Amino acid sequence: MRGGTADGNGCVVERARAKVNLFLHVLGRRADGYHLLDSLVVFAETGDVVGAEAADGLSLALSGPFASGLETGDGNLVLRAARAAAQATGIGAGARLTLDKRLPVASGIGGGSADAAATLRALNRLWDLRLDEARLAAIALPLGADIPVCLASRPARMGGIGEVLAPAPLLPRFGLVLANPGLPLATSAVFAARTGPFDTPADLPQGWETAQDMARDLARLRNGLEAAARTLCPTLAMVLDALASLPGCLLARLSGSGPTGFALFATAEEANVAAASLRRLHPDWWIAADEAGGQAVESRNPSAGRGCHRLGMSERRIGATE
Numbered sequence: 001m002r003g004g005t006a007d008g009n010g011c012v013v014e015r016a017r018a019k020v021n022l023f024l025h026v027l028g029r030r031a032d033g034y035h036l037l038d039s040l041v042v043f044a045e046t047g048d049v050v051g052a053e054a055a056d057g058l059s060l061a062l063s064g065p066f067a068s069g070l071e072t073g074d075g076n077l078v079l080r081a082a083r084a085a086a087q088a089t090g091i092g093a094g095a096r097l098t099l100d101k102r103l104p105v106a107s108g109i110g111g112g113s114a115d116a117a118a119t120l121r122a123l124n125r126l127w128d129l130r131l132d133e134a135r136l137a138a139i140a141l142p143l144g145a146d147i148p149v150c151l152a153s154r155p156a157r158m159g160g161i162g163e164v165l166a167p168a169p170l171l172p173r174f175g176l177v178l179a180n181p182g183l184p185l186a187t188s189a190v191f192a193a194r195t196g197p198f199d200t201p202a203d204l205p206q207g208w209e210t211a212q213d214m215a216r217d218l219a220r221l222r223n224g225l226e227a228a229a230r231t232l233c234p235t236l237a238m239v240l241d242a243l244a245s246l247p248g249c250l251l252a253r254l255s256g257s258g259p260t261g262f263a264l265f266a267t268a269e270e271a272n273v274a275a276a277s278l279r280r281l282h283p284d285w286w287i288a289a290d291e292a293g294g295q296a297v298e299s300r301n302p303s304a305g306r307g308c309h310r311l312g313m314s315e316r317r318i319g320a321t322e
Contacts, residue, residue, distance in 0.1 A: 010053050012126045016118035017047035017153045018103055018178065019110030019146065020255045020262050020292065023221035025199035034145070034161045035191055038201045040168060040218075043153040044176055044290040048102050048111060050078065050118040052126045055096040058082050062099050069105035069184065080143055081116040085123050088139045093127050104286050106184035108229075108256030110150055116143055117150035137163075155293065157204070170207025171293035172214060174250075175271025179243055179278060180260040180286040181235045190257035193228035211266045211293075215250035218264075222253075229258035236261070242282065246274040267291075 025038040048064070060079055062070060070076060078099055086093070097119065103111035120136050123129070131139075133151060140147035145162030155168035202221050208214035230236050236259045243263040244252035248270040252263045265271040268291035275289035 012052045012122045014050045014052075014118035014122045015045075015047050015153075016050055016103075016111070016114035016150070017043040017045065018288075018290075019043055019114060019150060019153075020176065020178070021108075021223065022218055022264075023202060023253070024223045024225060024256065025202060025221065026194065026224035027201060028198050030161070036160060037158060037162060038199070039158045040155070040202075040204065041149060041158050042155045042168070042171065042292040043150075044178070044288070044292050046103070046178065046288045046290045048115055048118070049098075049100040050115060050122055051098040051100075052095045052119070052122040054126065055094040057094040058086075058097070059094075060097045060099060062101060064099070064101035066101040066103065066105050067099070070099075070101060077112045077116040077143060078119045081119040081140070081147075082123060084139050084143060085120055085127075085129070089127075089129055089131070091127055091129070095123060095126060097122075104180045104182070104184070104260065106186055107180050107260045107286075108185065108187075108254065108258040109178065109260050110146055110256065113144045113147045114150045114153070116140065116147050117153070120147075120151065169204050172208055172211050173268075173291060173294035174211035174214065175265030175268040175274075176290045176292055177243065177246065177249075177263045177265065177271050177275045177278065178255075178260055178286075178288045178290065179239050179262075179282070181233075181239050181282075182284060182286060183233055183235060183259055185229060185233050185257060185259045187257040189232060190225050190228045193232055194225060195228070199224045211250060211264060214293075215264050218251055218253075223255075225257050226254045229254055233259045235259070239285070242278060246278060248274060 020042050022040045027036040027038055029035050124131050136151055137148040141163050148163050149156050149158050155171055157166040157168055239261045240252050243261050248265050250264045255262050271289045275287050279287050
């Protein structure tokens with residue numbers, strides 16, 4: 001699992017990285033309504049930050065540019081993950097949790113799932129639970145099908161409803177630009193709007209040496225939810241067209257159920273230049289330049305910014321049981 005940090009004051013800090021579906025095939029639908037998927041996922045450095053420190057009860061403080069878009073009741077995934085961990089292990093300890101919400105809400109890059117996974121990792125350390133990845137995944141799965149893949153936050157081939165994980169092909173390092181038009185799009189609505197035949201499983205090589213080779217093979221695949229997402233969010237067409245037109249773009253596609261799109265580049269430097277150009281054209285969009293693939297990206301000090309901290313005027317405290 002990806003390691004977090006401690007700030008020296010008893011606070012455990014974990015980064016909740018954005019999850020990007022390089023392709024997403026919808027293979028079928030189970031009798032219970034869940035869809036069967038085939039996807040290759042990678043994780044960017046861009047993400048939210050979860051902090052946890054010892055307390056008598058469970059509480060959550062929200063901050064960050066997208067905090068206002070979060071559910072503040074019992075349905076909040078961070079609190080649900082914390083309660084699930086406490087119940088599964090029988091521990092009576094509490095935690096003061098913080099979430100610096102930097103990723104758009106309902107955006108197709110796994111923000112909520114990554115937050116829940118980061119919470120489980122943080123509490124595993126704070127409470128000294130010593131649970132391995134398989135045990136944490138068992139706690140995570142009832143909360144969300146793609147939370148298990150977010151626990152490790154490393155490239156993976158994802159199957160089943162999201163819980164069947166296999167190693168990804170060997171990936172080159174490559175640049176990423178993520179773009180979101182500022183419009184939420186519910187995953188359930190996109191799946192409900194999906195029509196047409198189901199996809200077949202992808203045939204992937206053992207790996208790629210270059211980003212160009214990888215993009216060429218990925219271009220033969222697709223995101224099986226893109227047509228439905230375009231219908232529900234017409235602005236998505238503008239986002240994907242803008243990404244595809246960026247100099248150096250090797251592939252532009254929807255991530256997850258959207259409406260965040262991504263563009264692949266040969267290098268992180270090219271992605272940075274492209275993102276700066278896109279921000280000038282669309283200053284109202286959320287845009288991030290990043291890199292992924294290759295060896296696991298090491299955290300660049302996730303506590304830089306906000307981790308565990310005292311509540312400020314722009315923050316909200318929810319779910320307190322102290």
